[in-house]
Amino acid sequence: MTEVAPTQSPAPAGEITLEAGAGGFGNVENEATVLGIRQQTQFGDVRRRFFRHKLAVVGLVMVGLVFLAAIASPVIATRPPKAQDLTNTLQEPSSAHWFGTDELGRDQFSRVIYGSRIAVTVGLASIILALVIGVTLGAVSGYLGRGWDAVIMRTADVFFAFPLIIGAIVVILVMGRGVTPVVISLGIFSWATIARLLRSSILSIREAEYVEAARSLGAGKWRIVTRHVLPNSMAPVLVYAMVSVATAIVAEAALSYLGAGVQPDVPDWGNMISAGQKFFGFKDYLWFFPSMAVVFTVLGFIFVGDGLRDALDPRLR
Amino acid sequence: MRHTGNSGRFAAVALCLSLLAAACGGSDDDNDNAGGQTNTTAAATGKTGGVFRIAIGEPAAIDPYNTRESEGTNVNKRLFVGLVTYDGNAELKMRPGVAEKWSFNTDCTQWTFNLRKGSKFTNGEEVTAKSFIDGWTRAVIGTAASQVAYHLTDVQGYKELHAAPPTATTFSGLSAPDPYTFVVKLSASDCEFDKKTGTPVTSPVPSTAGDAKNQTFNEAPVGNGQFMIKPGTKWEHNQKISLVRNDGFFGDKPKLDGIDYTIFPAQGRLDAEYRAFTAGDVDFARIPPALFSQAKSTYEPQGNFLKQEMFGINYIMPNSAKGPLANADARKAVSLAIDRDAINKGVYQGSLTSATALIPPPFGEFYQASTCADTCKYDPVKAKEFATKGGLTPGTHLKLSYNNDGGHEPLVQAWKDQLERNLGVVVDLDGKPFAEQLQQRDKGDFDLARAGWSADYPTADNFLFPLLGTGAEDNDGGYSNKAFDALITKERSPVSDSERKKAIQDAEKLAVGTDAAAIPTYYRTQYRVFDSKKWSGVSLDFHENPTLGTIGPR
Numbered sequence: 092m093t094e095v096a097p098t099q100s101p102a103p104a105g106e107i108t109l110e111a112g113a114g115g116f117g118n119v120e121n122e123a124t125v126l127g128i129r130q131q132t133q134f135g136d137v138r139r140r141f142f143r144h145k146l147a148v149v150g151l152v153m154v155g156l157v158f159l160a161a162i163a164s165p166v167i168a169t170r171p172p173k174a175q176d177l178t179n180t181l182q183e184p185s186s187a188h189w190f191g192t193d194e195l196g197r198d199q200f201s202r203v204i205y206g207s208r209i210a211v212t213v214g215l216a217s218i219i220l221a222l223v224i225g226v227t228l229g230a231v232s233g234y235l236g237r238g239w240d241a242v243i244m245r246t247a248d249v250f251f252a253f254p255l256i257i258g259a260i261v262v263i264l265v266m267g268r269g270v271t272p273v274v275i276s277l278g279i280f281s282w283a284t285i286a287r288l289l290r291s292s293i294l295s296i297r298e299a300e301y302v303e304a305a306r307s308l309g310a311g312k313w314r315i316v317t318r319h320v321l322p323n324s325m326a327p328v329l330v331y332a333m334v335s336v337a338t339a340i341v342a343e344a345a346l347s348y349l350g351a352g353v354q355p356d357v358p359d360w361g362n363m364i365s366a367g368q369k370f371f372g373f374k375d376y377l378w379f380f381p382s383m384a385v386v387f388t389v390l391g392f393i394f395v396g397d398g399l400r401d402a403l404d405p406r407l408r
Numbered sequence: 409m410r411h412t413g414n415s416g417r418f419a420a421v422a423l424c425l426s427l428l429a430a431a432c433g434g435s436d437d438d439n440d441n442a443g444g445q446t447n448t449t450a451a452a453t454g455k456t457g458g459v460f461r462i463a464i465g466e467p468a469a470i471d472p473y474n475t476r477e478s479e480g481t482n483v484n485k486r487l488f489v490g491l492v493t494y495d496g497n498a499e500l501k502m503r504p505g506v507a508e509k510w511s512f513n514t515d516c517t518q519w520t521f522n523l524r525k526g527s528k529f530t531n532g533e534e535v536t537a538k539s540f541i542d543g544w545t546r547a548v549i550g551t552a553a554s555q556v557a558y559h560l561t562d563v564q565g566y567k568e569l570h571a572a573p574p575t576a577t578t579f580s581g582l583s584a585p586d587p588y589t590f591v592v593k594l595s596a597s598d599c600e601f602d603k604k605t606g607t608p609v610t611s612p613v614p615s616t617a618g619d620a621k622n623q624t625f626n627e628a629p630v631g632n633g634q635f636m637i638k639p640g641t642k643w644e645h646n647q648k649i650s651l652v653r654n655d656g657f658f659g660d661k662p663k664l665d666g667i668d669y670t671i672f673p674a675q676g677r678l679d680a681e682y683r684a685f686t687a688g689d690v691d692f693a694r695i696p697p698a699l700f701s702q703a704k705s706t707y708e709p710q711g712n713f714l715k716q717e718m719f720g721i722n723y724i725m726p727n728s729a730k731g732p733l734a735n736a737d738a739r740k741a742v743s744l745a746i747d748r749d750a751i752n753k754g755v756y757q758g759s760l761t762s763a764t765a766l767i768p769p770p771f772g773e774f775y776q777a778s779t780c781a782d783t784c785k786y787d788p789v790k791a792k793e794f795a796t797k798g799g800l801t802p803g804t805h806l807k808l809s810y811n812n813d814g815g816h817e818p819l820v821q822a823w824k825d826q827l828e829r830n831l832g833v834v835v836d837l838d839g840k841p842f843a844e845q846l847q848q849r850d851k852g853d854f855d856l857a858r859a860g861w862s863a864d865y866p867t868a869d870n871f872l873f874p875l876l877g878t879g880a881e882d883n884d885g886g887y888s889n890k891a892f893d894a895l896i897t898k899e900r901s902p903v904s905d906s907e908r909k910k911a912i913q914d915a916e917k918l919a920v921g922t923d924a925a926a927i928p929t930y931y932r933t934q935y936r937v938f939d940s941k942k943w944s945g946v947s948l949d950f951h952e953n954p955t956l957g958t959i960g961p962r
Contacts, residue, residue: 373702
């Protein structure tokens, strides 16, 4: 997990530069354009710096490929992922079966492709869930402070105390196996870091001058939080969330590997590695390809997360 | 009863449970490997000496009061000998143990065992009738909470002693007119009771054993067997158990100086065990199903591959009491929809034998290959017909319970695929650790369950009554048929051997053939690897453990 330092974000109004090019979207018509000066929004600036980061672009392409595989699985896969063929079990990779076949004669290539669906679904859904919980609680904790802060942060401490996988297994034992329990269990054990990050970020931003200005202009609490504080404190949270998607994908694979994730017949990378490990040393293709799929996807998300961090960090500007 | 958690060949994963499984009832390790020939001939040539190294899983118990699965049985049978023994071979043969001879009355309700004189525990105390009374009482008394006391259910006074809390402190059915005469009174006829007196729970214990909670004895039991716990050591949990030869043993002296059991963690145990063998760290190993072909091709040419048909069966237990499979035709549809041979070839690399009977072939004259030959084969068209007759309509959900620590995932996925394809039903896989699966089965919370069974003692009855008798402890499918129960009562009563055989065979035909209350899948063929250049006399005993009494260095 990448340590992300809370950063002082730029003021919300578009920064005006004289630099040409990079016409941002969301340009606001204002005096600057009238004067013929290209205005650059914060988002445009971030985007520009992100795309200058080579590894980030590579990561984006990798993540894009995984999404493509997930969306277009039926088109890319050469066979239905659950179709068994007991006359063709444990076949080495060949032109008919690019990644070979497993113990039940299922096509490994098709299963790896379909496995991306579980990885992407679980990775994104669990982090979105963590974001919803973490951002809400983090904002309440950071902005309202006092009793709220104490209660929420101590609760977060409790969740910190559980190792992710152990906590998730406990939840799954109660709820049963399947995609939804995995998403929920990973979500509820990932929110605490998000809440903490956001809280510390808010603590510094709520004292910023522009917030004070808004307050002195008579803006309500709700407006200040949603329009000024949150948008400017989210950067570290977003970076963390992006990297957490990778963590969640690994965690899901680990859960399935341990027999606590999705059902064993579901094409899933963790399931495939688990089934393949007993052939370690003489049918290595069984665990190699699904393992590579995990590595590829996780690296993609980490590269994107790194690029995003660099792009959002004003000190690197 | 020994359920086996491992289904045979798969066992890759979790054998701990399988231990349980194995031990408890069956051992699960059925998987062991396939193989080759038994090497009984070698025994005669062995020299004395050597320490044989074996990998096992953490036993549930090695103290006889609660020894119940394969791993614990492996150790326990080295330390104790009961009234009779069937440890030295894998045949349907019983030999005298501490009892030299025995007799029974006309209705098989009173058994008199005449004990040999001068046989001793390794602490020097003589084994007498009192040692048996102490051992049986200590195991059955309710406060011991033994999970294997039920083997003695039919002994008079069992109920009172086994109640919790006990309403008696002595076992009223047992008596010792003199130190070398042990009399057992039964509350029901059982003409094969003698065959049950070789199971671990019937072992004698010395007067120092104390009660079942005596931790010293639990971890370093003092017995009367061919080996004893190495003096000064005890069972080091999750680490090892070391035994040395008991030179004072009354019978055939073992050749080995000692046995070192290394305890492997449950997760991936079978793999670890096999790899330890290939690395030369143990002398004997079970084979993970996935490596079967490789093991066979490597070790069979060297004569290091052991294959034996054992006293066990793998089967599907349908819920005959409630749900969609309460109808016999629906159960037959399930049996016909499963392609045993294709799964054997594809998943098990041909190492199993498809079953058409519940009582397996080693039972010789009791074995009937035709028990369910009509329905224990693959015939999707007939399966569909039976499904229609039995009301098993497409879309019906069937909960398939299995233990997820025995490497059964490929098997249950193949079943699921075939049932869904051939019958249009929806199979919901429900995998749990073995101990939890047994609880789930007890509650009847399943439609189909993967099940395995290994014999506790060499009787055909042991495959019928416990699994299919009305109200029997392990009849989790809830099958109940008065005609079947009547045949069991008859078979247990004093009838001629041919009448007993007929009653057993009729009972099996009725429950397994006509009613399909158990769906046999594979016989329990066992495979092991060992180093035949180094060791002689290696084969498997009744409990599927190596014949440590005859093994010796070459």
